[in-house]
Structures are given as structure tokens and as C-alpha cells.
Amino acid sequence: xxxxxxxxxxxxxxxxxxxxxxxxxxxxxxxxxxxxxxxxxxxxxxxxxxxxxxxxxxxxxxxxxxxxxxxxxxxxxxxxxxxxxxxxxxxxxxxxxxxxxxxxxxxxxxxxxxxxxxxxxxxxxxxxxxxxxxxxxxxxxxxxxxxxxxxxxxxxxxxxxxxxxxxxxxxxxxxxxxxxxxxxxxxxxxxxxxxxxxxxxxxxxxxxxxxxxxxxxxxxxxxxxxxxxxxxxxxxxxxxxxxxxxxxxxxxxxxxxxxxxxxxxxxxxxxxxxxxxxxxxxxxxxxxxxxxxxxxxxxxxxxxxxxxxxxxxxxxxxxxxxxxxxxxxxxxxxxxxxxxxxxxxxxxxxxxxxxxxx
Numbered sequence: 001x002x003x004x005x006x007x008x009x010x011x012x013x014x015x016x017x018x019x020x021x022x023x024x025x026x027x028x029x030x031x032x033x034x035x036x037x038x039x040x041x042x043x044x045x046x047x048x049x050x051x052x053x054x055x056x057x058x059x060x061x062x063x064x065x066x067x068x069x070x071x072x073x074x075x076x077x078x079x080x081x082x083x084x085x086x087x088x089x090x091x092x093x094x095x096x097x098x099x100x101x102x103x104x105x106x107x108x109x110x111x112x113x114x115x116x117x118x119x120x121x122x123x124x125x126x127x128x129x130x131x132x133x134x135x136x137x138x139x140x141x142x143x144x145x146x147x148x149x150x151x152x153x154x155x156x157x158x159x160x161x162x163x164x165x166x167x168x169x170x171x172x173x174x175x176x177x178x179x180x181x182x183x184x185x186x187x188x189x190x191x192x193x194x195x196x197x198x199x200x201x202x203x204x205x206x207x208x209x210x211x212x213x214x215x216x217x218x219x220x221x222x223x224x225x226x227x228x229x230x231x232x233x234x235x236x237x238x239x240x241x242x243x244x245x246x247x248x249x250x251x252x253x254x255x256x257x258x259x260x261x262x263x264x265x266x267x268x269x270x271x272x273x274x275x276x277x278x279x280x281x282x283x284x285x286x287x288x289x290x291x292x293x294x295x296x297x298x299x300x301x302x303x304x305x306x307x308x309x310x311x312x313x314x315x316x317x318x319x320x321x322x323x324x325x326x327x328x329x330x331x332x333x334x335x336x337x338x339x340x341x342x343x344x345x346x347x348x349x350x351x352x353x354x355x356x357x358x
Contacts, residue, residue: 001028001186002063002076002153004049009058011044018044019210021058026188031180033197034190035233036207043158045207046190050079050156063153078147079156082163084139086131092118093127096145117148120182121175137168141175148183157189161196173199194234198222206230228354231277237311237323239348240283244274251276251349255296256317261344262292266357268349274357275350280311280325282346285338295341298322303334314340 004026011019019041026032034042047053049060051072060068067075086095093114100110118124121141131139140160147155157176161169177200180187191197197204198218206213206221206229214226218234225231231239243254244261246268251261253276261276268274287293298316308328313321322340326332349357 001184003028003061004154004186004188005059005061006045006049007059007061009045009048009060010056011048011053012056017210019048019056022210022212024205024212024215026186029184029186031187031189031200031202032205033201033203034188034205034207035192035194035197036213037192037233039209040207041210042190042192042205042207044210046156046158046188049075049154049188050077051075076153077156078150078152078154079158080140080144080147080160082159084131084143084163086139086142088131090130091127092123092129092131092134092142095131095142096123096127096149099146100149113149113151114145117145120148120179121145135168136164137172140164140168140172144176144179148179153186155185155187157187159191160189161191161193169196176200194236198234204234206233208233224356225348226356228275228277228350231348231350231356235279237280237325239277239279240322241275241277242319242322244276244349246272246274253294254319255294256298256319257296259294259296261294261347263344263347263349266349268357269351271351271357273352275354277348277350278342278346280323282342283322283324284341285312285314285324285326285330285332287339287341290341293341293343295339296322297337297339300332300334300336300338303332312338314338316340 006022006024009019009022036042048055055068062075096114096117097110118127123141161172201218203215204218204221205215208229214221214230221230221234245252251263253259253261296316298314300312301315301321302313304311310326310328310330312324312326312332314324315321324340351357
């Protein structure tokens with residue numbers, strides 16, 4: 001386990017600046033997930049940590065040691081890639097043991113470390129098999145075990161589940177989370193999948209355009225996004241957005257027709273144009289009329305029935321549909337005329353620059 005610190009890390013490729021300056025600390029034993037869309041800088045940051053990319057400026061520390069210009073082998077890290085990269089002609093045992101043998105570790109210790117790693121990820125009965133005899137999930141476990149036997153200070157995962165089908169992704173998320181609990185290592189995990197981030201992370205670091213947009217626990221980012229990017233990226237289905245404006249000391253929401261909104265004591269500052277957001281689960285269909293709720297008439301354009309829950313896409317005028325979370329047995333169907341209502345206290349407000357208004 002090791003503490004990780006990035007200080008004003010910048011990365012440019014020629015004239016193109018992809019990381020304009022990042023400061024981040026990861027505590028010993030923490031599981032931190034980097035999320036963001038393609039091109040956001042998350043994988044570049046992981047490669048900088050691994051020593052696979054040089055920094056343009058700034059400093060990288062692992063375990064209190066400056067490793068900014070150290071080789072990957074000198075950083076006390078082990079990396080698990082999207083590709084399993086197993087040797088097809090070697091057994092599972094020999095794939096896991098390869099780095100130990102390369103570094104001339106004693107035969108008895110190799111045996112002990114490989115079998116202990118295999119026990120952790122339930123590969124003991126598969127040690128004599130070749131990779132071609134394994135499922136995708138089993139191959140990924142072998143790749144992770146190959147990292148475990150090195151006893152690294154920090155594990156780095158670069159979208160390790162992207163090649164797996166949906167069921168195996170769920171299984172491997174559980175295995176990685178269990179691995180973290182069992183060995184307590186510092187882990188940094190990159191993914192574009194916000195479900196993986198929400199289920200695995202102690203803290204999430206949300207990247208966009210090379211900048212850190214927000215750092216916090218999964219629920220902090222979900223409940224209190226700092227800006228429009230985080231609000232739209234974290235959570236599925238994503239938050240509903242619609243325009244608003246400041247009128248006097250109040251807010252007018254453009255919900256098909258202008259509707260006044262009581263935003264309480266939130267500081268609107270000098271904002272004029274606003275974006276309002278609300279989660280699908282905070283909306284209701286055909287709820288009893290109430291003076292403190294806002295409502296808009298619409299039509300269900302589509303209904304996604306997922307078994308345990310349903311999502312209604314409700315059109316109202318020319319605006320993008322509102323997505324409303326319903327119970328699995330909700331008595332609604334495509335084409336139904338409905339009223340969507342919400343409590344103003346559930347609204348998220350964002351100013352002209354996309355920053356959250358508290």
C-alpha cells in the first residue's frame with residue numbers, strides 16, 4: 001500500500017496540451033476511480049502514474065518517493081490492461097509466475113506466491129490449464145493475479161472489463177471489489193462506465209477535457225454534482241435538463257410553458273440564464289395536485305420496461321423528452337397522456353458557465 005500524490009502535472013503532445021495541470025492525492029489503501037468520456041485525459045493520467053508517459057511538467061510521488069522520471073519497474077506499481085495479454089502456450093501457473101521467474105525469484109517462493117494469488121481469485125483448480133481453455137472472466141482473473149504476485153504498492157487498472165460481456169462484467173466487479181477488501185492495496189481504476197465507478201470507488205475523480213471536474217464519493221457526485229458535466233455523466237439514465245431564467249428574485253422554468261419555481265435561499269448571484277436538472281426518480285406521473293409542486297402535461301413517447309423498473313420518456317412540446325422512473329408494474333403505456341410533476345426542492349440549478357448553484 002502506498003500514498004500517491006500528483007502535483008501540478010501537465011502533459012502536452014507537441015503544441016497540444018491534454019493535461020493542463022492536475023493536483024491529486026490518493027491515500028494509502030484507497031480505491032480511486034478515474035471516469036470520463038473518451039479523450040478526457042483519464043487514461044493519460046493513469047499512464048503517467050505508471051511511467052508509460054513522461055510528464056511535461058509537475059511531480060509524481062508514490063509512497064513518499066519522487067518517481068516523476070523513474071522507470072515503470074522502479075515505481076512499485078502493477079498494471080492490469082484492457083487486453084489480457086496472456087502467453088497462449090503457457091499454463092495459468094506459468095502466466096502468473098512469468099515476472100517472478102524473469103526476476104529470478106526462488107522456486108519455492110514462486111510456488112507460494114502464485115498459489116496464494118490463485119486462492120484469492122479462485123483460480124487454484126485452473127492452474128494447469130492453457131488460456132484457450134478459460135472463459136473471458138477467468139482470463140481476466142489470471143491477468144489480475146499476474147499483478148498480485150508482484151506485491152505492488154499500487155495497482156493500476158486500465159478499463160480491465162471492457163472486453164467482457166454484461167454478466168461477466170458484474171462478476172468481475174465483485175471480484176475486484178473483494179480483492180481490494182482482502183489485500184487492502186491502493187488501487188487506481190480507469191473506466192468510462194459510470195456504473196463501474198459508482199459500485200467500486202471509495203472516491204471518484206471525474207475528468208473532462210484534461211481537467212478534474214469533481215472529486216468525491218460516488219454519492220457526493222450523484223447527489224451534489226459540481227457542474228453540468230458531472231450531473232450528466234454520473235447516473236443512468238442521466239439527469240433531465242431544461243432551461244430556466246432568473247426573473248426578479250425568482251426562477252422561471254421553461255417546461256413547455258414558463259413556470260415559476262421557488263428555489264428557496266439558493267444564491268443565484270448574477271445569473272440570468274440557467275439550466276435546471278432533475279433525476280428521473282424524482283419525477284412522478286399523475287401525482288395528486290399540490291400547490292408546492294410543478295407539473296407539465298405530456299405524452300409517453302416510449303416505455304422501457306426492464307423488469308425491476310421502467311422508464312417513461314415523456315414528450316412535452318418541442319423540448320427533449322423527460323425521462324421518468326416508474327415501478328415495474330406501473331399502469332402506463334406508449335401514447336398515454338400524463339402529467340409529470342416534481343418537487344422544486346429536488347431541482348439542481350446550474351449557471352451560465354455550467355457551475356452548480358447551491
